[in-house]
Amino acid sequence: MTKLDQFHSAFLAADKTTLHYEKLAVEHVLVVSDLDGDAAGELLNRVRTFLSVVDDDGTRWARLDGGGFSSVKQLLDAVDEQAPDLIVTYRHLHSSAWQWPHSLGEYLDVLTQATRVPVVVLPHPDAARALPHALKNTERVMAITDHLDGDDRLVNYALGFTEAGGRCWLTHVEPTSVFEHYLDVISKIPEIDTESARELIERQLLKGPHDYIASCRRRIAERHLPYEIGEIVAMGRRLGEYRRLITEHSVDLLVINTMDDAQLAMHGLAYPLAVELRQIPLLML
C-alpha cells in the first residue's frame, strides 16, 4: 500500500457522516382498511392512540374503508387524491391470505412501491399475532438497516415516531454471509493477509454506523430533544438477529426503508422483514 493511499484512507475515514436533523411534520394521516362502519372507526381510534406522537391539533385523520376500493388502482387513485403524509394499513387487504405468512398481499405490495408516502403496517386485526405490548404506544422505536450511516431520512422518521422520553434504537446489522463470502475470496489472494483483512474490514464496517450514531447523539443533545438513543451495530444473520432484538427490547415500532432506486421491487432487506415480522407495527419508508 502506498503512502498516498494510506493518507487518503485516513482522511476519508476521518470524514464522518453526520445527522442533519429535521423535525417530522405529519399533517394528514390516511387509515386504509378492508373494514367498514364501526369496525373501521374503532381501528382509527386505536391507531390515533397508538400514534399519538404524531397527533396534534393540526393533524387531519381520514379513513379509506373497505367499501371505498376494490382494486389496486382504486386504492392508488384514492391515495393520490387525498395526498396524505402517512398511510396506516395492514397486510392482505380484502384477502384471507393473512393466514399464511408468505406475502404482504397485492394492495400493500404495490402501495409501498407506487407511492413515496410512508406506510405504517399494523399486525392484521384478525391474526392475533401482535405481541402483548404492540399497538399501545411508540416508546421504543427501532430503525433497522444494513446501511445506517448517512440515512438521515430513516433516522429522522424513527426519531419523529418516538414518544418523548422514549428510546430510539438505531441498528445496523452487517450480513455475516456476505462478509464471509468476500473473506473467502480474499483468502485466495496471496497479496492480501486474510487475518488482517478480516480484522480491519470488520472494524471499518462497524465503525461507520457507530460514528454516525455518535453524531445522532450529539445532534439530539445539542437540540435538547427528549429521546434516548440506543445503539446496535453488529455482524449477524439479519432476520434472526432482528427477531431476537425485537423481543429482547420489546420494540413498539420498526422503521425500515423499502424503496430501492435501482429496482421497482421492494428493497432487498425490507421484503423478508415485512413478511416475517408480523407481530409488531412496521413503518415502511
Place this chain on the structure above:
Amino acid sequence: MTHDPQSVSGAVTAGFALLLVAMILCLALEEKLHAKKSVIVAVFAVVCLLLGGLLHLLPFEEMVVVVGEEHIALPIYIPAIDWGVVAIILGSSLFVDITSKSGLFTWIAIVLTKTSRGDPVRLLIFYGVMTVAFSAVLNNVTAMIIVGSLTAVSLGRLGIGDKLLGFLLVEGLLTNVGGLLTLISSVPNIIVGNAAGITFVTFFSKTAPYVVVVTGITIWLGAKVFDIRPLASDEARSEAAQRVSGFDENDGIESRFKFTFGAVMLGAFIVTIAAASIPDTVLHSLGMGYVALSFAVIMLVQYKSIADRFYQAVDWDLLAFFAALFVVINVMEHAQVLALIGRGLAPILELGDTVGPSTLLFSSAAASSVTDNIPLAAMLAKILGSLDLAADSPYWWAVIFGANLGGNITPIGSASTLVAVTIIHKHGLELSFVGFVRAALPFAALQLVLAAGYVLWVL
C-alpha cells in the same frame, strides 16, 4: 597505483563524462525505462567502479582507516559515500514515519480544515501554509501526500471538486518553496549545506524571509489564476462550515499518550537539530545524522514490537540511490570529470558577483526541471567545494535556490510535483506535461526571479 590528475587522459575523462551524461539521461527517462532510480544509478556505479579499477583511477591503496594501532581496510566504495547525509535522511525519514503514525500530522491538517470553516480562499491559505511547514519539517513528498490527500477529500466534501486542480498545483509548487526553509528540508540543502559548512540556524535565518514572501505571493497568484474566491453568502458559509464539521481530527489517534509524545518529540527534534549547529558542542561533533537517528530510535521504542514495519516503510530506493550516486561522483572525481565541469563553470563564475550567481541559479533550475536535482546538487557541491568558497558565497545559495525551485517548472522536476500530478490524475482530472508547464511556468518564473534578486541583494 592511482593516477595523478595530470596523467588522466582527455579521452578517459571524456568517456566517463559520457557515462555521466548517459546516467542523467536515464534518470530523466526513469518513467519510460520502468526502472527505479536506485537501480539505474547502481548499474552506472558498478560500471564506473569496474572501469575506474581497470584504468587505475581509484586509490585502492589509500583505503585504510587507522584507528589507534588498528588498520581497517575498506572497500573503495564505502568511503565514497557521504554517510553523514545518508544518516540524516535515514534518521529523519524514520522519525517522521513513526511520528505520523501517532496521528499528529493528520490531526493538524484536519484542525486547519475545520478552522477554515470550508471557505475556499481560507482553505487555500491554510493548505498552502501547511504545505510549506510540512515540507520544511518532513520532506516534500510526504508533505504533498498529506496535504494533497486531504485536499481531495475536503474539496469533494465541500462540492468544489472543480477547484482541485488549482489547489493541488499551488500545493505542489509550494512544496519546493517549503523545501528551502531549513537545512534538512530537502536533499540538495543537506548536500550543499554540508559541503558549504552552512549551519541549520544560519540556513533558516537566510531562507525564511524569502519563503514567507514567496509563499504569500504564490497563494495570492494561485487564487487569482484558478479563480478561487471566498464564499459569497451567509447561507453558503453556513453550509460549508456544516460540511467540514463532519471531519473528526481524533479519528487517526490510537493513543493520546503517543500523540502527545509525538508532538513533544517533533518540537524537540527541531530544537536539537538546530542546537547541533552550535560549534564546539558534542552534538555538533556527532552531527545532524546522529540527532536524526537518535530521535528515530527514541520514537521506535514506542512501537518496539512492530519496529520492523517502519523499517519496511523506509524509502530504500532513495537511500540506495544516494549511496550509488556518491560512488559514481567519486569515480567521476578521480576521472577528472568534475574538474572538467568545473572548468566549464569557470566562465560563469568569472561573470562577476551579479551575473555569475544569477546564471548559476537559472542554469541549476533549468537542469533540475528535467532531471533529478540530487545528482546536480551533489556534483555542484563537490565542484564549488574545490573552489574554497566562503559559506556565505552567493554561489552556494544560487545552487540551493536553483536546485529546489527548478522542480516547479515541469511535472518531472521534483518528486513532490509528480505526486501532485498523480493525485490530479487519480481524481480523473486532465493535466498533460505541457499543460503543467503552461500553468506552472508563471509561478516558477516569478519565484526564480525573486530568488535571484534575493540571493544577489538580500543575502
